[in-house]
Amino acid sequence: MGFQQGLSGLNVSSKSLQVIGNNVANANTFGAKTARAEFADMYAASLGGGGSNNIGIGATIASVAQQFTQGNITTTENPLDIAINGDGFFKVQRWDMGTNGSLFEAGEKLFSRNGQFKVDSNGFIVNNQGHKLLSEGDTPIKLALTGGSAQATSSITMDVNLNAAETADDAYDTSVYPPLNGTYTFSTTQTLYDGSGQGVAVDYYYRKSGDDSWDVYTAVNGKYLPLGSTTPAFQIEFDPSTSQPNRVVDYNGTSYTTAGTMGVVPLPPITGTDVGISTLSSINATVDWSSATQFAGKSVVNELQQNGYPRGDFSSFSIDSTGSIQVRYTNGQTVSEAQIGLARFNNPQGLEPKGGNEWGQTAASGPAQYGNPGAGRLGLLQGGALEESNVDLTGELVNMIVAQRTYQANAQTIKTEDQVLQTLVNIR
Helix, strand or coil: CCCHHHHHHHHHHHHHHHHHHHHHHCCCCCCCCCEEEEEEEECCCCCCCCCCCCCCCEEEEEEEEECCCCCCEEECCCCCEEEEECECEEEEECEEECCCCCEEECCCCEEECCCECEECCCCEEECCCCCEEEECCCCECECCCCCCCCECCCEEEEEEECCCCCCCCCCCCCCCCCCCCCCCCEEEEEEEECCCCCEEEEEEEEEEEECCEEEEEEEECCEEECCCCCCCCEEEEEECCCCEEEEEEECCCCEECCHHHHCCEECCCECHHHHCCCCCCCECCEEECCCCECCCCCCEEEEEEECCECCCCEEEEEECCCCEEEEEECCCCEEEEEEECEEECCCHHHCEEEECCEEECCCCCCCCEEECCCCCCECEEEECEEECCCCCHHHHHHHHHHHHHHHHHHHHHHHHHHHHHHHHHCCC
């Protein structure tokens, strides 16, 4: 008689309970994946043996396989909480800083589904193990959450309608500022920026000079531009059949006659010394008049755009579905500051658990395939959210009962074997 079968049953049932216990313990661990004990039977091997009447000698644990199914996604209040919806892993790695301030790799590249990230004292995005989140280029992502840079105005778009029913007037007097009432029919103001981000208000005065022509005068700080000139900054001629511009003349007398070149009509240069603002550097911009119209009705600004902006302070940031980290500044600008990269494996069950919600690559998992979220078979990201553990707590409790009963049944076979053996010993 043998106790092998019962002992092996006790062993595998005990290990199965350990697996179930680990699942239950990680039911609230973000990014954790449930595991299951997979059993295999055992038979004694004999040289030259054969036949189909062999009795097994018990069971063994063939594998503890993790199940990489999608967990539920829950929203949070932290913009650096990131959930992966679909296939893929975050790439994380330990990087240390040398004496010269440069970073160097100090550990193997690891992979995680836990998106609980933070910003360390140096601005790097790290997880709870201090491992840095890697970009698409496998370098640590660092957020420069400081002020944004300024940009000088170089392009202006004028989307205005000038009232075709206005009467032509030649009374505009450039010797007077502000211009006298009645010498212009419409005006608007726009703020432009120099390279340092200093803003300056530019006034535009529109005067109808003919049946389908308009003069536009520009002024800054009470001074007409170009400085010392009595000519308008722009002269616009409209096609009466389309009410669209068919010719624009700039302050130099250069004529622009097609929609393509109307977009590069130069604005009179603005310099601080000319307009009496010592802190203002030069502004050189072009004006696109192709959106201007001349329809009967009130003169109105539909849209007045320019591409300059002042320096801004950090306001907030967010992470979009493709892994781009969008930083917003108080000047209204949004900058894509970094790109999160993901990795996937053909056989994620072959990954080696490293603890801390991280896995390592193995020969069984195959090589990692890298890409941006949403590319190929990689999943998308959701900022301000986390992936919950995929442990089914109800199912684990049922499995616990089954494993407990199995353990008791195997213990009973050992007890029965013992009683049979005792009976045999007592035979006289």
